[in-house]
Amino acid sequence: MDPRSEVVIRQQHALTGRVLFINAPADQLIDQLDANIDATVWTWNYADHQYHSKMQHNSHFAVELPAQPFDQAVIFVPKSKVLLEYVLHQVISHFAIDQQIFLVGEKKGGVERAAKQLKNYGKTFKLDSARHCQMWQAALEHNIDAKPLEDWVKNYTIETDEFSLEICALPGVFSQDHLDVGTAVLLPYLKQVKSGTLADFGCGAGVLSCYLAKINDKNIIHALDVDAFALKSTELSFERNHLDRSRLHLHAVTGIEDAPTQLDAVISNPPFHQGIHTNYAASENLCQTAKSHLKTRGELWIVANRFLNYASIIEQQFGQAQIKADQNGFKVIYACTSQYTVKEPQ
Template structure:
């Protein structure tokens, strides 16, 4: 458990089964909780991490519970949605555990306006507090049944939930008319790029590979075409059923607040391993991210196709074997 949760339990907090934990990450130590604890985690790598530990892991909450623990995400709309879901499922105590950088102080202030709060306890640059579940108090925090942005269905917490990412728009505008018969969108998100890729001449199969189950569910609504195949998977480890002609991607570059170029580099390696000998990669990245060396090491031909003051689009071909 987190040091805050351990301290809270030592200070009088008690949680009982059936218990649901919303949104833990691999940095969250749940080893002291029983295996029957339900873990709600839509991100495939994190989902698999807790499944390997023996927990009952689901991408979406299932069933009622006695108590619930919410590990606070960065996105405010998602945090509120998780609080509402926890209150809907639980009849007992709701525990909120979060870092200051994830908005725990602001959320605590908002929750105190609605219910009586116990704690809070401050430790390790964050806070933990708890309150008695009250579904009616947070009914207005429920995520909208259909959230749309620029005509596409999105959801709280997914990448670019409020509209089309400008980097993706730049990439789509740079693509040629023909991409080949077998194409993949690695890190497809809620499907903006894929919706455009389906207009490509001669395309027969389009693989949408996305680690976020919530985003992929949105993509299923946004990309309604028999040529589309949906994969809830980590793009870094996903293996295409057959070699691809083209990979298109706008890879993530952070899991925390700091840029992590290694993430994008892993996507480049994943694209190369799934392409044919003459396959091509089209990718967009923030201008400051250093992907040029990795692309040159991984592909025979690399060129910057287009760019602006925020993004750069690369076209690479013929992966080195």
């Protein structure tokens, strides 16, 4: 069991009634709660949602709070400070004075910093400290008005040789307020991607999806991500750039195995973090199994840190892997289900 969940179990005597567990991990916590706790999970992680649904927990996968009333909330502290601020705002704008909010998180994951954020809304004290984790409790002392989702969006502009793109990113989304280096290295090569039905795996704020849709109005984009905030951000970016929404198909996925088949290309700046921890499983699985989702002469284009050995994994599956760029600490890797050469960008 996740050590944060163990701390919650230790302190479950403080919980009662309809309790909303926010960002709860995929473990046995909900099943081990006392009978007087009516638990609902709110998560933006699709893999966690799939687990909770499979276990017949009441799970809500979305970027906004479930509509029903709650007596208490337990927030598992997310990595992003601005995402926590959004979550706190969601909860507090729906809760009444004196309702209880709990925070639980790892010490190295910023739980003490999170507790300082919580102090803005009420008297806060440490309830427990164990398993390298802490649990904090606060009673609300004042209300706040709800803000629309659009007020939480950060916008930035990307200039390419062909056009400008306006990117919309919600709290917690990768590279929320600027273009990351890896994507910047990959962008010049997207003009060479085979047109047709394309998948953007780990779509984030939608930079690749929007570029691929903008550069060829015949491209159909399947945007895939585990994160509800990323999927919503991609949708907002698509709309901000006045792209035809019918050409965008959003997919909540746990990995590339959930992607459509018969794709002309898979393009990715693959994720390698899960919360505060590094996790290469989804990226390595992409390299190992993307071929099964591609048509004949279908293409895989990825960008990854130079130190990652993805090219050899891809070569084992495709028979070849070309390094199209190696700059600024990143490699652009290309492979095709039928070997033929692609010209370098001028």
